[in-house]
Structures are given as C-alpha cells and as structure tokens.
Amino acid sequence: MSNRVSEYLMIGTVDGQKVIQCTKCKYVFCPATENPKNNALMEELQPPISGTLFKASKRFVFRKFYCPQCATMFDVEVRLKGQPFLWDTRLKV
Secondary structure: OOEEOOOOEEEEEEOOEEEEEEOOOOOEEEEOOOOHHHHOEEEEEOOOOOOOOOOOOOOEEEEEEEOOOOOOEEEEEEEEOOOOOOOOOOOOO
C-alpha cells in the first residue's frame, strides 16, 4: 500500500513500518513521522540579485532537495540563511 504525500514523495510500508519514499525509485528517506529533508541531498544557492524581495540581500538562501538515489528534486524552499529546514508536511500515522 502506498499513498502520495506530494508528486515525488509517498508513504510506503517496509517491514511493517510506514516510511516516506521517493515515488520514482522507492528510496526510503525515513520513518513517516520524520522530515525527509533531513535525509536528502541538498543544494543551497544564493537567490538572484534581481527582483524586489531579495534585492541584493545575502540573508536568504534557496534550498533544493533531491532523492539521494535517483536525484529527483522533490522540494525547494527559500529561507533565511542558517534557519533549519521547513517541515512542510507532518503526517499523522
């Protein structure tokens, strides 16, 4: 049994436990009660200088999160530099 959390993440069952997996390659990120970003490949970039929101600011970063096995990008976030990862979807399992 599997249920999609997003386009590229799903809840699956491995050895009787609910886990968060990549929908493309079935890589297991973590138990379903944890944040999959903590076990993802992450790229942190400076935002472009253009635009009014980030205008010449080095306080913000773009973070891109990828599956470590198949490199599918499953999330992007904009945060103040140094802030922890967002935990966008907390699941009750």
